[in-house]
Amino acid sequence: MNLTVYLAGQIHDNWREEVKKLAEEKKLPLTFVSPQTNHDRSDDIGEAILGKQPGNFYRDDAASSVNNFRTQVLMQKSDLVIALFGEEYKQWNTAMDASTAIALGKPTIIIRPEKLIHPLKELSNKANITVESVEQALDVIAYIYE
Template sequence: MEWNVYLSGEIHTDWREQIIAGAEDLPVNFASAVTDHAASDAAGDLLRQPESGYWRDHQSARVNAIRTKTLIEQCDIAVVRFGDKYKQWNAAFDAGYCAALDKPYITLHDESLIHALKEVDAAAMAWAETPKQVVELLRYVTTKA
């Protein structure tokens, strides 16, 4: 079986690349939201130039949701990364969407965020602190008989 893994969250570090490289021998396919911040912010500009920042963000969020919603619905498992520098409200939303769909997900964050993410972690199947741990979890669930 090929597993579809959705990578959600923080876009300022190379955690996605670390997981993809570590899992190259596993039966997994990876997908992600658009990680080019400027392109993501401008996604709604494809429709029309909005009159305010609020409407630009609203349009772009809805256009981006076409991809995000579809890929989460199609995934077998998601990895939701929370970094320490920025608040990833989108990642929290993705985790909630996974929980609502009964999609298993792994949270990826350091110990300093345990309290802030207690509800998100409570619905997760696992909490990892490093991309390497995520790879080992994927290795276990995809290859152990």
């Protein structure tokens, strides 16, 4: 049984590649989808499709509409969601995606460092499970196949 996993989280480093590599090493039959990880493409997509916008607010609004559409389609098609909260980057999109996944009833794994226990306590309480590492998240998924 192949599962599709939506990888929610910041797009500024290669954490998704780490997830994919570990899943491959564990021989887990997973397909991964995610937000647009090309930051420039994500920022420019509204104008690329809808044309030049009259200011930064409208430019961001247009891009957000297209990105939210993409996220909704991919998340609804996913079997489960991994939302990674890292230590370095702002996590607003991760929180939004995790909340959306939970509201959709998607099985959700949150990965967060110990220092984020308090600020993420309500979100962690709503998720199916909260772990501290990518390895732990994949061990949870591996358990499905036992």
